[in-house]
Amino acid sequence: MSETNGNLISLKNLKVYYDLGGGGFLSKLTGGSGERRVVKAVDGVTFDIKEGETLGLVGESGCGKSTLGKALLRLTKITGGKAVYRGQDIASLTTTEMREQRKHLQMIFQDPYASLNPRMTVGNIVGEPIRTFGLANGGSVENKVRDLMETVGLSARFIKRYPHEFSGGQRQRIGIARALAVDPEFIVADEPISALDVSIQAQIMNLMNDLQKEKNLTYLFISHDLRAVRHVSDRVAVMYLGEIVELAEGTDIYENPLHPYSKALISAVPVPDPEVEAERERVILTGDVPSPINPPSGCRFHTRCAYAINECKTTEPKLVEIKPRHYSSCIRISPEQPNIDEIS
Amino acid sequence: MSNKNGTILSVNDLRTYFQTDDGVVKAVDGISFELKKGETLGIVGESGSGKSVTNLSVMRLIPEPPGKIVNGDIIFDGIDVLKLPIEEVRHLRGKRIAMIFQDPMTSLNPFLKISTQLMEVTQLHLGHSKAEAYKHAIEMLRTVGIPAPEKRIDNYPHEFSGGMRQRVMIAMALSCEPELLIADEPTTALDVTIQAQILELIKNLKSDLGTSVILITHDLGVVAGMTEKIIVMYAGKVFEAAPTAELFSSPANPYTKGLLKSVPDPAHEEGTDLYQIPGLPPDVVRLPDGCPFAERCERAEDICSRDFPPFIQINENHHSLCHFAKEVHAESMEEREKV
Numbered sequence: 193m194s195e196t197n198g199n200l201i202s203l204k205n206l207k208v209y210y211d212l213g214g215g216g217f218l219s220k221l222t223g224g225s226g227e228r229r230v231v232k233a234v235d236g237v238t239f240d241i242k243e244g245e246t247l248g249l250v251g252e253s254g255c256g257k258s259t260l261g262k263a264l265l266r267l268t269k270i271t272g273g274k275a276v277y278r279g280q281d282i283a284s285l286t287t288t289e290m291r292e293q294r295k296h297l298q299m300i301f302q303d304p305y306a307s308l309n310p311r312m313t314v315g316n317i318v319g320e321p322i323r324t325f326g327l328a329n330g331g332s333v334e335n336k337v338r339d340l341m342e343t344v345g346l347s348a349r350f351i352k353r354y355p356h357e358f359s360g361g362q363r364q365r366i367g368i369a370r371a372l373a374v375d376p377e378f379i380v381a382d383e384p385i386s387a388l389d390v391s392i393q394a395q396i397m398n399l400m401n402d403l404q405k406e407k408n409l410t411y412l413f414i415s416h417d418l419r420a421v422r423h424v425s426d427r428v429a430v431m432y433l434g435e436i437v438e439l440a441e442g443t444d445i446y447e448n449p450l451h452p453y454s455k456a457l458i459s460a461v462p463v464p465d466p467e468v469e470a471e472r473e474r475v476i477l478t479g480d481v482p483s484p485i486n487p488p489s490g491c492r493f494h495t496r497c498a499y500a501i502n503e504c505k506t507t508e509p510k511l512v513e514i515k516p517r518h519y520s521s522c523i524r525i526s527p528e529q530p531n532i533d534e535i536s
Numbered sequence: 537m538s539n540k541n542g543t544i545l546s547v548n549d550l551r552t553y554f555q556t557d558d559g560v561v562k563a564v565d566g567i568s569f570e571l572k573k574g575e576t577l578g579i580v581g582e583s584g585s586g587k588s589v590t591n592l593s594v595m596r597l598i599p600e601p602p603g604k605i606v607n608g609d610i611i612f613d614g615i616d617v618l619k620l621p622i623e624e625v626r627h628l629r630g631k632r633i634a635m636i637f638q639d640p641m642t643s644l645n646p647f648l649k650i651s652t653q654l655m656e657v658t659q660l661h662l663g664h665s666k667a668e669a670y671k672h673a674i675e676m677l678r679t680v681g682i683p684a685p686e687k688r689i690d691n692y693p694h695e696f697s698g699g700m701r702q703r704v705m706i707a708m709a710l711s712c713e714p715e716l717l718i719a720d721e722p723t724t725a726l727d728v729t730i731q732a733q734i735l736e737l738i739k740n741l742k743s744d745l746g747t748s749v750i751l752i753t754h755d756l757g758v759v760a761g762m763t764e765k766i767i768v769m770y771a772g773k774v775f776e777a778a779p780t781a782e783l784f785s786s787p788a789n790p791y792t793k794g795l796l797k798s799v800p801d802p803a804h805e806e807g808t809d810l811y812q813i814p815g816l817p818p819d820v821v822r823l824p825d826g827c828p829f830a831e832r833c834e835r836a837e838d839i840c841s842r843d844f845p846p847f848i849q850i851n852e853n854h855h856s857l858c859h860f861a862k863e864v865h866a867e868s869m870e871e872r873e874k875v
Contacts, residue, residue, distance in 0.1 A: 253698070351830040359816050362581075389582040390754055394798035394812035401809065414725060419757075423800035423810060460732035462757030464799050466781045469761030476736055477729045479683075480697045 194299035199240040200378055200410045201264065205273035208256070208263050212485070231484050233259040235434035236273065238511070240377075246404065246411040248425030248442070250418055250457070252481050253254040256434040257414045261380040264412065265297050266290050277378070295325055298371040304363030306455045308355040314341070314366055321373045340369040345399060360391035368399065378410045385420055397424055418461045422446050433484055433492040436511055440518040450520040450530055452521040453493045491523065499524060499532050543611075544716055544748045545571040545594070550608035552586075552593045555601060558821045563589040563603075565772035571716070576742065576749040578759030578780065580795070581769035582817055587752045590769070591718045594634055594750075596625045613715065631661040634709035636702070643705060644693040649678075650704055651689045657711045676707040680737060699730035706737065713745055718857035720752045735762060756799055760784060765853070768792050769826035771818050774847070778854040785872055788848075788856035788865035790833045827859070835860060 212229040233256040241247045251257045262268040264275055268366040270283040277297065285293065301307035308317055316338045322328050328336050338348035344365040355363055364384060371379055381400065385393040397420060415421050421428055421442075428445045430438040430453065438451040447496060449455045456475040463469055477496050482488055488495050494504040501524065514530045523530050550566040561832050564586040571577050581587040593605055596617060610617040612633065617625065629635075636644045645653060654676060655669035664672060665865035670689075677685035680703040693701055702722065709717060719738065739762065742749055751762055759766055759780065766783045768776040768791065776789040787793045797811035815832040825832065830840035839859050848861035858864060 252729060255853045361816065362824050389817070390756075390795060391582060391798055391813040392816075394800075394810045395814075398809050398812055418728065419800040425830075456729060460728040462731075462735070462755065462761055464756040464760050464784065464796065466784050469757075474732060474736075478733075480699055480730065481727075 197240075198242050199245040200277065201241040201412075202276040203240070203264075203274070204238050204276070206234055206237045206260070206263060206270065206275055207232070207267060207272035207398075208259050209271040222297045229485050232434050232487060233484060234263060235487075237428060237431075237434075237436055238273075239436060239439055241410060241412060242426075243377075243410055244404075244408050245426040246413050246424050248421035248428040249412060249414045249431060250421050250428060251418065251431035252416065252457075254481050254484060255431045256484065258382050260431070261299070261382050261412055261414050264378075265294065265299055265378055267299070293375045296377045297377045298374065298376040300364075300367050300371050300379060300381040300384045303387050304360055304367050305355075305387070307367055308363060310355050313352050313354055314346075314358075316372055317355070317366060318369045321370060325374055327374065336373070337353075337369075340373055343372065343403070344369045352534050359392075360388050361395060364388060364392075364396055365399070368396075368403070372403070372407075375407075376409070378412075380414065382414045383416070384413075386415065386417065393420065400424065418446075418458060430457065433481065433487050435492060435521070436519075437493065437522070438518075438520045439511065440515075440520075444515070444518050450498045450514055450518065450525055450532070451522050452497045452532060454520075455532075456496075489523075499535075542573045544573045544575075544613055545750075546589070546609075546611045547594065548609045548611075550590065550593055551606045552589050552598055552603060553581075553606050554603045556821065561820045562772050562823070563820065564593060567608075567765055567767075567769070567772075567774055569774070569777065571748055571750065573715075573748055574742070574746045575765070576751060576763045578763035578766040579750060579752045579769060580754065580756060580759055580766055581756060584771075584817055585769040585819060586772040587769050588720055591635070591720060591750060591752060594718065595629055595633060596620075596622070599627055627661070630657055630709075630714075631712045632714055633716045633718065634712070634714040635718040635720065636705045636722050637710045637720045638693075638724050644701060644705075646693050649690050649692055650696075654689075654704075654708055654711060657708055661712045672711065676711055677704070679710070680704075681733070682707070699726055699733065702730075702734055703737070704727060706734070706741075707730065710741060710745070710747075715748060716748045716750070717741075718750045718752070721754070722751070723758065724753070724755070731758075738762070756784075768795070771820060771823060773828070773857055774855075775829070775858075776856045778850075778856075782854055786865055786868040788850050788854065788861045788868065789858050790835055790860075790864055791829050792856075793864065793868065794832075794834075827857075835864070850863060 205209060210231040210233060212228045212231060237260060249257045259268060263270050266282055275282040295338050316335050318335045320339055322333050322336055337351060341348045346365050385396050388396060413421060413424050425442050427444050429436050431452050438454045445454060446458060449458050456477045459475040479496050482495055490505040491509050494500040503523060507523050509523045511519045511521040514520045514525055514527055524535060529535060548568050550564055550567045554561040554563055565726055569589055579587045594610055598605060605618060650810050651673055654673035656662040658669045658672050674685045674689055677689060682688055682700060682703055696704060696804045723734050741747060751759060753759055763780050765779045767774050770791050787796060794813040799812060813832055817829045826841040826843055827845045830836045844858045847855050847857050849855050850865050
């Protein structure tokens with residue numbers, strides 16, 4: 193119904209706030225600040241996810257990347273803005289309508305130990321969504337589960353086993369099989385490999401890659417591991433304190449990051465090569481990520497930014513196209529002068 | 537007497553076994569390594585490879601039962617740690633050998649102020665008075681880069697962020713200027729930007745205080761920039777031991793090669809498949825007779841699943857546990873030249 197331009201998901205000024213309360217009569221009485229405390233976990237995010245692509249979302253803990261992922265599936269309440277999936281605004285759907293949409297929108301979680309019910313067999317874990325959505329019944333459920341298990345590289349003879357009988361990598365495969373059970377179009381993968389061993393991480397990344405090609409899936413791949421994100425993503429968005437500060441194609445963002453935060457983030461990743469490590473200069477950020485309850489004024493990164501000037505404290509930067517298809521939000525750079533290191 | 541070649545720690549044929557319901561787990565099975573003064577050793581391995589148990593053994597922190605150090609020597613600065621009465625081991629711990637763990641939240645007592653926890657160390661080991669210990673604690677927090685330490689010192693652990701808690705842990709570990717610092721996955725729970733800060737901190741402390749460091753990690757990127765030599769562990773064994781530069785440039789073990797190749801390289805084209813080591817790490821209760829990696833190894837031959845591989849010397853400091861270590865090493869050299 194609306195013009196989609198090959199976009200499967202479009203976020204427009206999406207906001208997710210958590211109200212921590214306070215600010216009332218009682219809090220003043222008990223010595224509180226008298227201000228209402230609101231966590232602006234996602235604060236005005238706008239981007240599109242194209243059909244069949246993997247969009248990587250990186251950022252430090254507390255930047256709001258997981259909240260953003262959950263908001264897309266309405267696993268958390270959307271405070272403002274729009275999240276449009278195939279012309280429908282997810283934020284305005286009723287609960288029943290949203291349930292129907294979950295067939296198309298699925299999630300893979302970080303911790304394969306915590307996200308699977310320990311009292312259910314693999315067959316039931318993977319079969320549950322099939323039954324819930326009435327996609328099959330009776331014996332055909334089990335057949336479908338067996339197929340799914342083989343698809344994700346698990347032997348179907350494990351169908352009666354419980355999660356504790358599997359290793360971390362195998363459990364993550366179960367999580368993927370469950371997400372695939374309803375034949376979704378879009379999957380939010382929230383740190384799907386962080387809890388796994390190095391040799392297993394590669395297996396899961398390759399599996400996700402193969403499944404994408406086979407089933408034309410679209411992924412939002414959320415991770416703090418920049419190497420992994422770079423490997424699996426077509427485009428990468430960098431998030432800081434609830435906002436997107438840079439968005440570009442994977443190669444561009446890694447070889448030529450424009451935003452000071454992206455520069456620091458990428459430079460912080462250790463390279464598995466002693467020669468490179470010995471020579472390169474690292475941008476080391478000072479301090480921690482500030483609290484999202486009262487984020488810094490102006491540019492939220494100015495408190496840790498080596499390039500910050502006075503104006504950064506007051507002016508809120510906007511995400512602008514600095515180079516073709518390369519967006520960055522920093523008032524110090526522009527299409528005319530994209531390189532902050534060349535600005536005196 | 538022990539300082540003749542500047543060795544601070546030598547571990548010989550260490551074997552630490554655990555008695556479980558399923559049988560004996562040989563968590564560490566014949567590990568040997570040597571650490572010189574001021575040197576940093578990296579221990580790399582996946583979960584269950586025995587890297588943490590190795591270091592818990594050095595600290596004599598193996599819960600007994602079910603665990604037991606069944607064989608080996610651990611010589612720290614001429615002292616045979618395994619023969620020491622436990623009271624004397626306690627005196628080594630925290631004072632001369634200190635350890636930092638992966639998760640700073642679980643290693644700090646949530647009910648005690650940071651000051652109490654930091655002061656305890658120096659009061660116990662250095663005989664500080666309360667006032668001295670308090671002053672020293674503030675100094676330590678300053679050293680590890682906690683802003684306004686005199687204001688933060690009486691805070692509780694939950695009032696610090698993850699990175700700050702890890703700094704507090706490091707401050708505590710370094711309170712008595714230990715000669716050996718064992719860091720077990722010190723940055724795994726932290727964000728990359730904070731990881732960079734902590735690694736830089738450890739590097740600086742090492743050069744300022746001359747501390748020897750054992751850095752345990754699964755991240756090959758972390759050890760690349762931090763260490764002089766590395767041992768790679770798999771299924772309780774040392775699979776490869778080499779100087780850092782050499783391990784990365786010419787690995788002589790298929791497992792090491794696989795690990796190196798399975799790390800995504802940012803320079804790679806997107807959409808290409810990542811190299812993956814097939815299969816799963818072995819069940820440590822039921823290890824095969826042959827090479828424990830044979831099942832997952834792409835160049836395994838019949839001999840590999842039949843006979844346990846020898847620890848082959850490639851050159852003076854480079855060893856590899858593989859029937860075909862020399863061939864693998866030669867292949868690595870060749871591949872290197874092609875690039």
